Amino acid sequence: MIVVGSGAGGGMAAYVLTRAGHKVLMLEAGRDYDPVAETPMFNTNAEAPLRGTRTPDKHFGFYDATVDGGWDVPGEPYTMADGTDFLWWRARMLGGRTNHWGRLSLRFSPHDFKAATRDGLGADWPFEYDTLAPWYDKTETIVGVCGDNPGLDDIPDAAPGVLHKPPQPRVPELLLAAAAKKLGIPTAYMHRAILTRPLDNRQPCFWATPCGRGCSIGAAFQTTTSLLPLALETGNLKIVTDAMVHTVAVDDTGRATGVTFVNRKTRKPETLSARVVVLAASACETARILLNSRTDALPDGVANSSGQVGRNLMDSTGASFTGLVPALENRPRYNEDGHTGNHIFIPWWGHAAQAKGELNFPRGYHFELGGAFPAPGMGAGSSAAGYGLALKERVRSRYGAYVGLSLRGEMVASDDCYMEIDGEVRDQWGIPVPKFHWKWSEHELNQVAHGRDTARQIIETMGGQMHNPDQLPEEAIKKGGEIIHEVGTTRMGTDPGTSVTNEWGQTWDVPNLYVMDGGVFASNPHKNCTLTIMTLAMRNADHLAQAMGRGNV
Amino acid sequence: MTHLTRRESFRRAAILAGASGLPFGCAPASESVPAAWQPLELKPVTATGYGTDPNLIHPAPAPWILTLTEKQRNLAGVLADILIPAEGDIPSATGAGVIDVLDEWVSAPYPLQQEHRAVLLSGLDWCEREADNRFGSTFATLTEMQQLEIVDDIAFPERTAAAFAQPAAFFDVLRRLVAGMFYSSPEGAAELGYLGNVPISGDWPGPTAEAMAHLNEQLNKLGLEL
Ligand SMILES: Cc1cc2nc3c(=O)[nH]c(=O)nc-3n(C[C@H](O)[C@H](O)[C@H](O)COP(=O)(O)OP(=O)(O)OC[C@H]3O[C@@H](n4cnc5c(N)ncnc54)[C@H](O)[C@@H]3O)c2cc1C
Numbered sequence: 012m013i014v015v016g017s018g019a020g021g022g023m024a025a026y027v028l029t030r031a032g033h034k035v036l037m038l039e040a041g042r043d044y045d046p047v048a049e050t051p052m053f054n055t056n057a058e059a060p061l062r063g064t065r066t067p068d069k070h071f072g073f074y075d076a077t078v079d080g081g082w083d084v085p086g087e088p089y090t091m092a093d094g095t096d097f098l099w100w101r102a103r104m105l106g107g108r109t110n111h112w113g114r115l116s117l118r119f120s121p122h123d124f125k126a127a128t129r130d131g132l133g134a135d136w137p138f139e140y141d142t143l144a145p146w147y148d149k150t151e152t153i154v155g156v157c158g159d160n161p162g163l164d165d166i167p168d169a170a171p172g173v174l175h176k177p178p179q180p181r182v183p184e185l186l187l188a189a190a191a192k193k194l195g196i197p198t199a200y201m202h203r204a205i206l207t208r209p210l211d212n213r214q215p216c217f218w219a220t221p222c223g224r225g226c227s228i229g230a231a232f233q234t235t236t237s238l239l240p241l242a243l244e245t246g247n248l249k250i251v252t253d254a255m256v257h258t259v260a261v262d263d264t265g266r267a268t269g270v271t272f273v274n275r276k277t278r279k280p281e282t283l284s285a286r287v288v289v290l291a292a293s294a295c296e297t298a299r300i301l302l303n304s305r306t307d308a309l310p311d312g313v314a315n316s317s318g319q320v321g322r323n324l325m326d327s328t329g330a331s332f333t334g335l336v337p338a339l340e341n342r343p344r345y346n347e348d349g350h351t352g353n354h355i356f357i358p359w360w361g362h363a364a365q366a367k368g369e370l371n372f373p374r375g376y377h378f379e380l381g382g383a384f385p386a387p388g389m390g391a392g393s394s395a396a397g398y399g400l401a402l403k404e405r406v407r408s409r410y411g412a413y414v415g416l417s418l419r420g421e422m423v424a425s426d427d428c429y430m431e432i433d434g435e436v437r438d439q440w441g442i443p444v445p446k447f448h449w450k451w452s453e454h455e456l457n458q459v460a461h462g463r464d465t466a467r468q469i470i471e472t473m474g475g476q477m478h479n480p481d482q483l484p485e486e487a488i489k490k491g492g493e494i495i496h497e498v499g500t501t502r503m504g505t506d507p508g509t510s511v512t513n514e515w516g517q518t519w520d521v522p523n524l525y526v527m528d529g530g531v532f533a534s535n536p537h538k539n540c541t542l543t544i545m546t547l548a549m550r551n552a553d554h555l556a557q558a559m560g561r562g563n564v
Numbered sequence: 565m566t567h568l569t570r571r572e573s574f575r576r577a578a579i580l581a582g583a584s585g586l587p588f589g590c591a592p593a594s595e596s597v598p599a600a601w602q603p604l605e606l607k608p609v610t611a612t613g614y615g616t617d618p619n620l621i622h623p624a625p626a627p628w629i630l631t632l633t634e635k636q637r638n639l640a641g642v643l644a645d646i647l648i649p650a651e652g653d654i655p656s657a658t659g660a661g662v663i664d665v666l667d668e669w670v671s672a673p674y675p676l677q678q679e680h681r682a683v684l685l686s687g688l689d690w691c692e693r694e695a696d697n698r699f700g701s702t703f704a705t706l707t708e709m710q711q712l713e714i715v716d717d718i719a720f721p722e723r724t725a726a727a728f729a730q731p732a733a734f735f736d737v738l739r740r741l742v743a744g745m746f747y748s749s750p751e752g753a754a755e756l757g758y759l760g761n762v763p764i765s766g767d768w769p770g771p772t773a774e775a776m777a778h779l780n781e782q783l784n785k786l787g788l789e790l
């Protein structure tokens with residue numbers, strides 16, 4: 012069978028299928044990539060051009076692992092409707108975006124699966140939390156996630172022994188937690204896909220080096236140091252890189268027969284046949300492939316009798332609130348790198364208030380807390396003022412004295428947010444490109460306003476001052492796509508009329524065609540999507556493997 | 565009070581305030597008419613960047629050609645060292661190699677850097693014209709006192725006279741760049757006291773006792789508890 016894409020979804024699908032004894036051919040658009048040889052673990056900003064700063068060639072800085080991608084991919088544009096400002100992050104490399112993702116890995120909670128029944132917005136999932144719980148345990152066991160079970164309603168417990176021990180909070184995080192506590196707002200250990208004990212051939216985190224560069228010792232999860240090597244070990248996986256899939260072929264009986272891709276090296280199309288096709292090219296690429304697969308017989312594209320392919324596109328809401336905290340000025344230095352991400356966070360604490368109708372927005376959000384002595388880069392200059400010794404004194408005293416609260420919230424699917432195929436523009440491989448439509452609704456704007464006011468209260472309770480406290484939510488909210496949690500474009504459900512796949516990611520229309528990326532999300536809870544992408548891919552690949560074993564596909 | 569003696573008294577106050585690490589109390593508006601701000605007409609840098617898949621382990625030197633003239637480098641160096649002077653064993657901005665990085669920065673083909681190039685080159689040009697306007701000399705050959713007289717008019721955006729708005733915006737860009745480049749140099753990082761980027765085995769050790777003592781003191785003052 013063919014798996015398209017080697018990121019979170021494709022990596023997990025290939026792992027499960029090959030270990031169940033099935034032969035898998037993985038097609039990946041990007042180049043081959045070896046994190047052991049290519050990760051600049053200890054390189055400093057001083058060794059990089061422009062001090063490692065962000066440029067249009069490397070949008071998240073020189074050392075970020077992303078190959079040939081970012082907000083733009085050379086030769087592969089996308090378009091937007093008038094009034095839409097959407098960002099689409101891609102990486103053209105084996106392992107996709109798992110090589111440099113933030114590794115924040117929160118389970119969805121029981122509240123998240125039937126939210127539409129509760130508030131009438133968007134769609135329900137075709138199952139409850141309890142159905143996924145054991146799969147979360149299995150996924151976390153293989154991925155390796157540090158965190159704990161705080162017993163809060165927004166953070167379901169993992170089975171005993173699954174989670175790795177999290178690192179304790181840093182000084183600014185402790186101060187943030189104390190301020191939040193005074194306001195009745197809880198904090199908890201962040202869950203991140205970071206090993207703090209050995210697993211398989213992977214070593215535990217050694218508390219240094221930014222994970223966005225990738226992790227050559229395998230502590231930070233990426234498919235290229237974990238699922239893909241494990242799948243290759245079975246002898247059942249073959250990976251073909253530089254293979255840009257553009258269509259799935261479907262025969263007269265409605266079965267998928269294979270895929271066509273452009274070999275990026277020869278620039279020629281090649282066609283392969285397969286018993287089963289699994290698409291995991293990321294939510295928008297998978298929808299693009301399905302829509303581009305239209306034929307005279309299927310003018311709306313493959314697996315699109317519902318008309319829902321490309322619709323229901325969701326990202327997380329995002330906003331960033333920062334402030335200077337005098338209590339943190341001139342504090343004693345120590346090595347604050349930790350696992351280089353946030354050690355604690357503020358989970359959503361408003362379920363009860365929402366149930367009582369006290370909030371003017373549906374669904375929740377969380378805050379990722381920031382504050383540490385960072386590895387100095389060009390940002391070190393931003394606190395400078397005046398000149399001379401007074402300038403130096405000020406920069407020194409403010410080093411490590413800023414805090415940040417990054418809001419990540421749930422948006423509700425809407426008719427205003429979707430993608431389709433642009434009728435005119437093609438990429439350098441001749442493949443028609445997606446065209447995005449986007450508009451935030453009152454729900455998201457009210458949520459961000461609530462987050463802004465809460466962040467301000469927390470920062471002021473610490474004796475600090477928030478930058479830009481009166482910023483309008485329209486200005487504070489990040490662009491659609493900017494949080495890089497795009498999902499929903501091939502949603503799962505119980506009704507073939509309103510969803511693209513069933514609960515197993517199997518498309519309603521084409522029984523041997525599966526989707527195993529974030530496209531299948533029915534809603535997009537505020538907990539960053541990737542752990543759930545992998546959990547669904549594991550559950551659904553397991554179901555597929557068993558069905559194949561029984562000859563049912 | 566003549567122009568110069570009034571300047572001189574301010575200059576003394578500035579030295580005192582600078583030595584004590586306090587920001588200056590006031591800055592007088594210049595009484596002479598400053599040189600006009602004249603944006604330079606610059607040819608865009610058309611070099612190619614380092615690309616979307618550079619070698620990250622052994623970064624090659626930036627592939628674009630450095631474009632600052634010797635005169636511009638010297639003037640930038642004088643200003644950079646006014647911003648970040650040497651302090652004990654810690655080198656000044658130029659001592660830490662900031663001008664090479666600044667040259668790489670303004671010569672880079674990327675939009676932000678080209679924007680900075682326009683502001684910085686126009687600003688350096690303004691400094692020369694203003695030095696000539698006030699003292700009939702080039703900026704680098706002015707006395708330190710004279711240099712600071714000009715800098716004082718543009719270094720404090722919150723109280724800059726309207727006539728100096730654009731030079732002050734230039735100085736702000738220069739300051740952020742020079743400070744960023746200095747503090748990301750090995751010498752600057754050491755001055756800040758960055759202690760990370762070293763591997764540690766076992767559990768993360770967490771804050772030191774000293775760091776916790778400081779935190780507890782602050783929590784007490786704020787009436788907060790963990
Ligand atoms: C900087 C950053 C930080 C992030 N932080 C977090 C976080 O902390 N927590 C979280 O949950 N999520 C995070 N994410 C999001 C996370 O990376 C994605 O949700 C996840 O990688 C999606 O998995 P995927 O398998 O759908 O897609 P990807 O991981 O992107 O993999 C898709 C693969 O398919 C390939 N492909 C695409 N099109 C084709 C085609 N036509 N033919 C063949 N192959 C194709 C791509 O090259 C890619 O390798 C972050 C993302 C970024 C960029």
Ligand code: SF4
Nearest residue numbers: 216219220222226231
């Ligand atoms: S901080 Fe830890 S997990 Fe992250 S890259 Fe470094 S060693 Fe790997």
